[in-house]
Each structure stands twice: as C-alpha cells, then as structure tokens.
Amino acid sequence: MQLRDSDCAPGTETDSDLIPPTVARYAIEAYTRPGDLVLDPDCGSGTALAEALRTGRHAVGLTTDSRWWALARANITAARAAGAWRDGGVLDARPKVLASALAAGMIGQVGLVLTALRATSDRVHDATSATTGLARTMQYCEPLLRSGGHLVVVARPRRHPDGSLLDLTTPLITAATAAGLAPVERCIALTAELYGARLSTHASFAERRAADHARAAGTPTALTAHLEVLVFQLAHDAELASATAMPPPVKDNVLHTPVDRAEQSGRRRAA
Numbered sequence: 001m002q003l004r005d006s007d008c009a010p011g012t013e014t015d016s017d018l019i020p021p022t023v024a025r026y027a028i029e030a031y032t033r034p035g036d037l038v039l040d041p042d043c044g045s046g047t048a049l050a051e052a053l054r055t056g057r058h059a060v061g062l063t064t065d066s067r068w069w070a071l072a073r074a075n076i077t078a079a080r081a082a083g084a085w086r087d088g089g090v091l092d093a094r095p096k097v098l099a100s101a102l103a104a105g106m107i108g109q110v111g112l113v114l115t116a117l118r119a120t121s122d123r124v125h126d127a128t129s130a131t132t133g134l135a136r137t138m139q140y141c142e143p144l145l146r147s148g149g150h151l152v153v154v155a156r157p158r159r160h161p162d163g164s165l166l167d168l169t170t171p172l173i174t175a176a177t178a179a180g181l182a183p184v185e186r187c188i189a190l191t192a193e194l195y196g197a198r199l200s201t202h203a204s205f206a207e208r209r210a211a212d213h214a215r216a217a218g219t220p221t222a223l224t225a226h227l228e229v230l231v232f233q234l235a236h237d238a239e240l241a242s243a244t245a246m247p248p249p250v251k252d253n254v255l256h257t258p259v260d261r262a263e264q265s266g267r268r269r270a271a
Helices: 022-032 047-054 068-079 095-099 101-106 124-144 169-178 205-216 233-241 261-270
Strands: 037-040 057-061 087-091 109-114 145-155 181-190 192-195 197-200 224-234
Touching: 022 047, 022 109, 022 145, 022 224, 037 047, 047 057, 047 068, 047 087, 047 109, 047 261, 057 169, 068 087, 068 233, 095 101, 095 233, 109 124, 124 145, 124 169, 124 233, 145 181, 145 233, 169 224, 181 192, 197 224, 224 233
Parallel strands: 037 057, 037 109, 057 087, 109 145
Antiparallel strands: 145 224, 181 224, 192 197
8 A cells, every 4th residue: 555655666565675665754754854865775676765755855775686676766767757856866786885986975975874674585594694784784884874864774574483583683783883883763663553452464465375375384473563673873973962961950859860862752653
C-alpha cells in the first residue's frame, strides 16, 4: 500500500530489504533540513532516495545490482514526475568508492546516511557477512557527514535455525563506534497493525509462503512484525552535546533532573 501510494515502480516490492517509504520519510524529516543531502550507500530499489526528493532533499544512492539500479532510477523519475525538483541520482558503484577521490566533494556535506542492512538470504552466515560489509561502509561514510549529521540503519530481523532472533544490534553498534560514530537512538518501526494486545502482520505473499515451507520442514519461524532502526551521530558531536548540556535546575532543595533529549524524543514517538 505504501509503495502504491508513493507511485513506486512495479517490481519495487521484490526488494525484501527495502526501507518502507513511511520509515524513510520519518527519518529524513527527523534528522535533516530541506536542501540537505541524503546518501544511501546500498540503495536497493531506491525508496529512501525517492522519499528524500519528495521531502525537498538532494539524494545520492549506490548499487552494483543492475536490477536495483534500474528500479531506483525509475523511482527517482517517478518522484520527479510528481513534482520533486531536487537533484537525485544512482551510481553503479560499491560503497568503497566513497573512500576514493571521486567522493571528495561530498566530504562534510552529507546530512543523513540512510541505509538498510542487506543480506543475500536469511541465513545466519549471510546476515553476519552483511553486517561486516555494513561496518566497512560506516567507515567510508563517517568523513562525509556534516557536523550535526546522522547515520541511520534499518535492519529486518533475522532468526537462528532454532527460531531465536539473531542479535544484529550489538555488532552494528560496535562497528559504528569503531568508525567514529556514537549511538544516540534505538527505535522500533512496526510493520504490523496493533489491535489491543495483538499484532496483525502485513507480510507479503512470498514471506507467508516461505514461512509455510519452513513450518512444513519443522523449522520454527515467524512473520516479520517490526524493523529495527539504529541512529548514530558523529562521536565528537555527541560529546559536544553532552558537554554543553545545561545543568539540572535546583529549587526548594529538590533536584529536578531534566529528561535526556534522546529519551524525550523516544517518548514522543512512542506516544
């Protein structure tokens, strides 16, 4: 429904690791200003790029998959046809090109790096390999972020063969820290509707069929009901924000501790 409402090109729905348009738009509007540059170093079908253009931001994406390249170009064209006028493009290149002279003009110019954790399959080995690749990408992207910029990773849950969730958060936070980034928020983006205490998933036909096959083979499985969203900031920006925070006010011998900004933001979103 989101892809249809955003006039995405046919075939976009085959990108199982795409960033849903509403998630992309929320991140873009929360962490950038109009006119900022949004970068997706592994853009897939380009949903994040299209939403960046629709919200008045510039967008650059990278991919080496010819199918995703064509779809991302089509989605950028659709956004422009709907009235988006900012610059946007997709490069046939790997993320490591961001560390070359070709990307020198982007150093310190990117307001938001918004990307998804992409694996070739749901197998634990492939998910682990994708995490390692994203760790390298974070190192390439860190010099490109402007002061106050953010890097946001959207990850679809993966499971071990026994059905337990694979921990993707810990290695991603470790990789970001090693790249000079500091974690500032950890969010959950529901992809299911909430009816009282029950979640109603909106899984695709392909996801439901895969779940049926897994159950028939005796492997516990579950339909995806959420995406994990990790938000990082340049480490020195996070340190500066912490150092310049106002001291808590004292009144009538009662210490009033201010709510942490990230926690406050999280509460607003939960509300």
